[in-house]
Amino acid sequence: MWPGLMLNSAETWIDTSSSASGKGFFRNVIDKVMSGENVPHFDAHFMSETGLIDIFFFGGSSPRDVQRQLSKTTGVCREIYNW
Numbered sequence: 001m002w003p004g005l006m007l008n009s010a011e012t013w014i015d016t017s018s019s020a021s022g023k024g025f026f027r028n029v030i031d032k033v034m035s036g037e038n039v040p041h042f043d044a045h046f047m048s049e050t051g052l053i054d055i056f057f058f059g060g061s062s063p064r065d066v067q068r069q070l071s072k073t074t075g076v077c078r079e080i081y082n083w
Contacts, residue, residue: 010051
């Protein structure tokens with residue numbers, strides 16, 4: 001498990017696409033039959049206007065380990081708010 005946190009003060013756009021995006025059911029079936037084994041993939045392109053980017057990767061054997069590392073980096077809420 002390797003989730004990450006990206007911080008930047010400027011606007012950031014993320015373009016995403018997958019091997020099945022923009023295709024209908026029948027097109028996916030035809031592609032699978034014609035090309036044999038279809039390996040799905042996902043692409044992401046991160047674009048920031050300006051500024052420095054801080055990227056943190058947190059590794060752990062469980063979500064609890066990752067959450068503990070994230071809370072050490074960003075801090076925890078002192079009080080639960082009652083709106």
